[in-house]
Structure formats: structure tokens, C-alpha cells
Amino acid sequence: MGTVRVHGIGASAGIAIARAQVWKKQDQKISQEVRSPEEELARFKTASELALSGLATLYEETRLRLGQKEADIFQAHMMLLQDPELIGQIEVLLAAGNINAEAAVQQATGELATLFSSLEDEYMRERAADIRDVGQRLLSCLQEAVWGNLQGTAREEKGTSLDAVIVVAHDLSPSDTAQLDTGLIKGFATQIGGGTSHSAVMARALGIPAVVGLGQALEQVEDGDLIVLDGTAGLLCLRPDEEELSSYEQKRADWLREKKRQARWAELPTVTQDGHRVELGANIGHPDECRAVQQVGGEGIGLFRSEFLFMNRASMPDEEEQFQAYRQVAQDMNGKPVVIRTLDIGGDKELPYMNLQSELNPFLGYRAIRLCLDREELFLTQLRAILRASHYGSVKLMYPMIATLEEWRAANRLLAEAKETLARAGIPFDPAIEVGLMIEVPAAALASELFARDADFLSIGTNDLIQYTLACDRMNEQVSGLYQPFHPAILRLIRQVIDAAHRYGRRVSMCGEMASDPLAIPLLLGMGLDGFSMSASSVLAARELINHLSFEEMKELAEAALKLEGQEQVKALLLERTRVQINA
Amino acid sequence: MREKQVVVHLPQGLHARPATLFVKTATAFSSEIGLVKGDKSANAKSIIGVMSLAVANGETVKLTADGSDEEEALDKLAAFLEQGAE
Structure with a gap:
């Protein structure tokens, strides 16, 4: 039995080394005896x-x-x-x-x-x-198994000791995870599932590694097998030889040391050497991720994607169900700001109950705010649910994919209607709830001044902004090289949005992947960005970096970078300057 | 034994929550109740049977009932299918 390597999707970072606990619904000892x-x-x-x-x-x-x-x-x-x-x-x-x-x-x-x-x-x-x-x-x-005390029986049935294990399963449903003693789990490995599957969300919440989508190959794993799980690389190594084991033990020790070293940043504010403070928040896709955000000292939720509520189901979530989810996040974050983005969905997602037609260009089509403004009942339901949650914490509302001022105004008209409905019914909400929009369509970026006039805040969504500006689908390998966060056009757009927002005294943050890129952070800081929002696992490294930078020097760096003619030159400058900065 | 043709008016069709409510309503009657769509039929008190018919909005189905409360059962279930759950 040699070493086997299986590749999957890294759903939660880190390295775990432990024995496998194969989570098979028992089917091995079925009685063959036939009575009358x-x-x-x-x-x-x-x-x-x-x-x-x-x-x-x-x-x-x-x-x-x-x-x-x-x-x-x-x-x-x-x-x-x-x-x-x-x-x-x-x-x-x-x-x-x-x-x-x-x-x-x-x-x-x-x-x-x-x-x-x-x-x-x-x-x-x-x-x-x-x-x-x-x-x-x-x-x-x-088989006369006792289902009353599931946590105990699950372990006894398998004859596994109480040592920590890596749970290996086809997939883990909520009814499975409800039975697991999470304190004894070092990682999750599943055959199916993606980054937002239940086990992935749970692993991130627990801060342990997870690799999902490992496929049929996972069936070779048997109870008690030694496994290395690399959630960063999306790799499972079954029965590693001594050499591999020691190399992974080293990697794991490094990871733990780095995690521990970074941990002290969880308690500290995000402030530059010269006293400039920015807000460092987290993006989440599920209420259960709040715990991970709190653990790294996230200063708020910069982006709560509401899509999870609408996916993998047969009917629309009603107002009450949405309200419960939004309220949970508002309460879990204990008064820290929570920005809830209204539904951002279109023809690329299969939602049977929405009857969306598949489109030739779903990213340029009927989606996000366009769809919501067309389906007023759906949108009003979500707005009421978010408003109701605003009573339980510091909730802000954000519209995705706004391109025109008319859309912004139409959305706000519906918001006013939702407020009126609640007020008439005597249901409490925060009447002064802050409302902002995502700047992710180039038209909105270029005209950001028009929006900054009456929005409470702006949030730059770089993933889409870059794709739309460079007319490049990043998932298409043949053109993905054009996906250039440091292209002068992108930097100018970002600069323009920040300046426009500041002219009207509005805060502007960023919630795209660029916000957590260690190369981009110094530049964005220098351009005057007020808030950074990223996955919880990136927060500590970003805070450490920002606390080592000088705001005044980064302003100069940004000026210099904006004069350059291409992504390569910008990156070279940033690499050079940030290395000097950190070593200094 | 009675039967009734009904045009279903349920935005999501007869599955998920509406199917559950439909089955719960049917179970409250003592009559044997069937749901027929085309050449397929199901026991209206079975969530598995009802869901497997995958009745969509706008489709025509036939309700059958046989028992002491067959008339009331047909009326109530037909109204449910025609007007929605709540």
C-alpha cells in the first residue's frame, strides 16, 4: 500500500495530519437471516x-x-x-x-x-x-442501534479512540455534522461539494483545514489510515511515506507557528505607523462564518452575500426565513457594522423557482439589481427582512451592479416602500439605516460622483470591475492574462471613486479579492481607501501588513504607481517598495 | 367514489412546502384519495407519491376520493390546488 495523492478543492486553509475516521453510514453488518x-x-x-x-x-x-x-x-x-x-x-x-x-x-x-x-x-x-x-x-x-445518544454511539460504533481525527465522507449533510463532536476533528475531506458546501463553511468557522470535491478516489481511504490534508493546496495525501510525512510535519509546524504569530494581531486595531486608521472587515457567505470573523478580530462584515439563502432549494425563502439569517449575523457581530448585499444572481445560476432563462452573456444580462427591480415582490421581501434585522445590530444595505442613477433611485423608492410597510405594521427597524452601492460596473465608477452625492457609502467590487473594464472573462484561460488588477485603467478608476466619495465625505471600501492582495494593500491604502473587506482567513496578515506601513509614504507610492504605463511596471514598483518597507 | 378535474394554480407547482401541506390536508380525511396526472397516479396521502408526479403550475390533474368524507375531501383539496396554500 503506497502513498496516494488525491487532488480536490481547498475549501479551508491549513494542514492537518491525523488518522481517518471514515464517516460511512453503517451498511457492513446487515443481517441475512430471514424469519417468517x-x-x-x-x-x-x-x-x-x-x-x-x-x-x-x-x-x-x-x-x-x-x-x-x-x-x-x-x-x-x-x-x-x-x-x-x-x-x-x-x-x-x-x-x-x-x-x-x-x-x-x-x-x-x-x-x-x-x-x-x-x-x-x-x-x-x-x-x-x-x-x-x-x-x-x-x-x-x-440493528438495534441506539440513536438517542448519537455523539457517543457514532464513535463507539467505529471503535475509534478519542484521538482527534480527519473526517472522511462522501458528503456531510447538516444532519451528519449535528452528530459530530467538532472538538475532536482536525479536518474534513469529502468526495463531493464545493467551496460553499456545508462542510466547507463549517471548517472555515472552526478554523480547520478542509478539502472537498475529492471524488471517487476517496473511497480508498479506510478507517484509521494516516492522512495528510493540505487545505491550502487542495490535496489529500493517503498513507504518506516517512519522507513526505516529515516534510508535511514541518509545513504544519510552520503553518501553526505562523497562525500563532499572527494571532496577536486579532486583538489590535488596524492603524498605520503614522496613526492612520482603516477598517478591516470580512466577507461572508453564510451566517455561521461570523465565528471565524470574530476570532480574527474582524472589525465588521464588509460584504454579506445573501445568495446562499436562495441557492439549492425549490422555492423562494420567505421574509421570515431571510430575517432570521440576517438577524443572526447582526447579533453575532455584536454591534459591529454588517453590510448586507441584496441578491446578486442571474442566468448563470440555476434557480428552478425563478424561471431564469439561460443567456448568452449572463454577466452582461438580466441579473442582480436589474432582476430585483424587475421583480419587485422578491426585492421588497428581501428589503423588509434586512430592515427588520437592522433593529438588532448595525446593519447597512448595499445594492450590487448599479450602472445608472435611475436604478439607484428606483431601488431607494422600493426601500422607502418597504420601510412604510413595516412602519404601518408597527415592526421595529432602524429608520436611519445606511444605504450604499457596489461600484463594479465601469459606468458607475466613471460617474461615481453622481452616486457619492446621496449614497452613505461606496464599496468597490474589483472582481467584476476588472472583468468588465478589461472585457475579459477570468475563467477563460485563453484570456485570463488580461485580468489585470494593476492595469493603469483600474488604478485610475479606483482613484476616481475614492476621490469622488471623499469629496462628499463618504467612506469607500473594497470587497473584491484585490483588497486582500498584499501587493495591492499598500497602494490602496495610499490612494485613501477607508475600508478593506476580505475572507476571514486573510484578515490577520492584512492587519499586520498595514500596521507596518506609513500612510504618508504610501501616498507617495500611489502617486508614483499611477504614473506608470502598465501592470508589470506597477507590480515591480510595489514589490520593490514594500520589500524595503517591511525590512526597514 | 367521486372525481374532479382541477387546473393547478400554485406558483411553484406542487412540491416542497405546498406538497407537504397538500399531503397533510389529505391525511386528515378518512377517504382514500388519489391524485392523477396523465397516465400516472399517486396516493394523495403520500409525500413521495405526490412529489414524484412533479405537478407544475398550470397543469390539469384529477382528484379521486372514495369514502365517507369524499365530497368534503375533494372540495377542500381542489380549492387548495386552485387557490394555493394560504
Whole structure:
């Protein structure tokens, strides 16, 4: 058994070395014994009751620990468990004889799950997973496993010691993670899933490495195998040889040392050597990430993407559900500012309930604020939910992809309408909620003065601004070289936006990837940017860098950089100057 | 045994929450209730059966009911499909 390397998507940075705990729903010790049809039917009924009461307990515990929304899944499972169609199929199979309850459950749930997973609709495909989940639960109850105390049983069943482990799984659903003792987990490795899957979000919240999307190759991993998980490189190394192990141990020690060294910056303000203070916030895509932001001393949420609420589901989230999510973030951040961006979605995302047509140019099409202004009910619902959350913290509102003043005004008219509705109903909200916009369309950047007049703040979204300005799709490898954050046009646009905002006394921040680039930070600081927002994992390094810089010197650096003719020259200057700065 | 043709008026069609509510409503009756779409039919008290029909907004379906409260069941479920949940 040699070393195996598997590549996936690095979803949470860092390195973990530990034994694998393969998170397989138990299917290895299924009884083959067949009793009389009557006895098998009775066994099925008992298991079904046991499963039902286990689910009721799990529902209640989850509701208390994590909230109603997370618990709803178990209620859905209870409904499936009592479904006459499912029970009918199992009873028919058992009555025919020559089959035990285990096999009947497997066959019936397997067939139904296959039927569902073949359906077009994404929502139906997800229900296939629920049916399998219910089938596994029935099987496990037939094995007389006790589902009451899940944390304990999960560990005992696998015979693993209490040492910390790397959890290896096909995918982790909320109902799985609810059963994990997170204190004993050093990392997550999953076959499927992307950067916003449940395990990825959870790993980032816990500050442990995660690699997702590792595929079929992960099936070679067995319980107790030694694993190296490199969440920074997106790599899993199975049964490493001694040489590799020691090299990774070194890397891990470096990572931990660096993490520890940086940790002291969590407590400090973000202020330059000469006393210029800026706001260093974090971008999040899920309420659960607030914990990671607090851990690195994020000074606020510079961008809360509301899309997660709308993805992977069959229907629109209603006002109450949205309100709960926004309020959670407002409360978790304890009075620190939270900028919630309204829905930024378009034809590139598949949302069955929205009936969006696929477009030839989704990034130039019907999306974000354009879609919201067209679907007023959807937008008003979100605005009301955000307004209601503003009562529970320091919430700000931000519109994406504004290109014209008319759009900005139309959005604000709807905001006024949402405020009026709430006021009439006597529902509390912050009437002075700050409202700003993303500057990510070149037209808005060039005309930023028009927006700065009446917006409370501006936020530069560099990812789109660069793509639109250079007319380059960064995902297209043949032209990705044109994606140039340091192109003179980009620097001038940024400068223009900052100057326009400051002329009207508005704050301007940046929430694109550029804001966390150590090469760009000195330049942006020198141009007068007031706020930087980035993923929580970049915050400490950025704060350390800024605290080593001099604002006055960076102003000069920015002046010099703006005179250069191309990205390469700008980068060369920045490399040269920042090296001098840090070594000084 | 009674039956009734209904044109579904539910913006998201008959799945997710509407399907759950539909099944809960059907379960409250003692009659045997069926939902028929084209050549496929399902037990209206089964969430699996109802969802697998994947009834979309604007489609025509047939409700069947057989039992002591069949009339009331048909009226209530037809109204649900025609007018939406709440």
C-alpha cells in the first residue's frame, strides 16, 4: 500500500495530519437471516417506531442547539418515514416472503431514491438523499442501534479512540455534522461539494483545514489510515511515506507557528505607523462564518452575500426565513457594522423557482439589481427582512451592479416602500439605516460622483470591475492574462471613486479579492481607501501588513504607481517598495 | 367514489412546502384519495407519491376520493390546488 495523492478543492486553509475516521453510514453488518413474513413485518414496525422516536429527539435537540431551520430536515424525514407509499412497498415485499426486513427496506428506499434522483428537478434529487437517509436510519434501528445518544454511539460504533481525527465522507449533510463532536476533528475531506458546501463553511468557522470535491478516489481511504490534508493546496495525501510525512510535519509546524504569530494581531486595531486608521472587515457567505470573523478580530462584515439563502432549494425563502439569517449575523457581530448585499444572481445560476432563462452573456444580462427591480415582490421581501434585522445590530444595505442613477433611485423608492410597510405594521427597524452601492460596473465608477452625492457609502467590487473594464472573462484561460488588477485603467478608476466619495465625505471600501492582495494593500491604502473587506482567513496578515506601513509614504507610492504605463511596471514598483518597507 | 378535474394554480407547482401541506390536508380525511396526472397516479396521502408526479403550475390533474368524507375531501383539496396554500 503506497502513498496516494488525491487532488480536490481547498475549501479551508491549513494542514492537518491525523488518522481517518471514515464517516460511512453503517451498511457492513446487515443481517441475512430471514424469519417468517409476520416476524419480519413486526421487526420492521418496531424499527420504524424506534426511528421515529429517534428523529423526534434529534429534531428537538437540533432545534435547541442550532435553530428551527436546521431542525426542519428531521421533520421532513419523519414524514417520509410515515409515508404510506414507502410503507406499502415494504409491506408488499415482506408479505411475498423470502426476504427480511433489512433487504425490504433497502430495496424499497433504494428504488424510490433512484426514481427521485433521475428527475430533472434539483429539489427532487435532494429528496433522494433524504429517502436514503431514512432508509439508513431504519436499517440501523433494525440493528438495534441506539440513536438517542448519537455523539457517543457514532464513535463507539467505529471503535475509534478519542484521538482527534480527519473526517472522511462522501458528503456531510447538516444532519451528519449535528452528530459530530467538532472538538475532536482536525479536518474534513469529502468526495463531493464545493467551496460553499456545508462542510466547507463549517471548517472555515472552526478554523480547520478542509478539502472537498475529492471524488471517487476517496473511497480508498479506510478507517484509521494516516492522512495528510493540505487545505491550502487542495490535496489529500493517503498513507504518506516517512519522507513526505516529515516534510508535511514541518509545513504544519510552520503553518501553526505562523497562525500563532499572527494571532496577536486579532486583538489590535488596524492603524498605520503614522496613526492612520482603516477598517478591516470580512466577507461572508453564510451566517455561521461570523465565528471565524470574530476570532480574527474582524472589525465588521464588509460584504454579506445573501445568495446562499436562495441557492439549492425549490422555492423562494420567505421574509421570515431571510430575517432570521440576517438577524443572526447582526447579533453575532455584536454591534459591529454588517453590510448586507441584496441578491446578486442571474442566468448563470440555476434557480428552478425563478424561471431564469439561460443567456448568452449572463454577466452582461438580466441579473442582480436589474432582476430585483424587475421583480419587485422578491426585492421588497428581501428589503423588509434586512430592515427588520437592522433593529438588532448595525446593519447597512448595499445594492450590487448599479450602472445608472435611475436604478439607484428606483431601488431607494422600493426601500422607502418597504420601510412604510413595516412602519404601518408597527415592526421595529432602524429608520436611519445606511444605504450604499457596489461600484463594479465601469459606468458607475466613471460617474461615481453622481452616486457619492446621496449614497452613505461606496464599496468597490474589483472582481467584476476588472472583468468588465478589461472585457475579459477570468475563467477563460485563453484570456485570463488580461485580468489585470494593476492595469493603469483600474488604478485610475479606483482613484476616481475614492476621490469622488471623499469629496462628499463618504467612506469607500473594497470587497473584491484585490483588497486582500498584499501587493495591492499598500497602494490602496495610499490612494485613501477607508475600508478593506476580505475572507476571514486573510484578515490577520492584512492587519499586520498595514500596521507596518506609513500612510504618508504610501501616498507617495500611489502617486508614483499611477504614473506608470502598465501592470508589470506597477507590480515591480510595489514589490520593490514594500520589500524595503517591511525590512526597514 | 367521486372525481374532479382541477387546473393547478400554485406558483411553484406542487412540491416542497405546498406538497407537504397538500399531503397533510389529505391525511386528515378518512377517504382514500388519489391524485392523477396523465397516465400516472399517486396516493394523495403520500409525500413521495405526490412529489414524484412533479405537478407544475398550470397543469390539469384529477382528484379521486372514495369514502365517507369524499365530497368534503375533494372540495377542500381542489380549492387548495386552485387557490394555493394560504
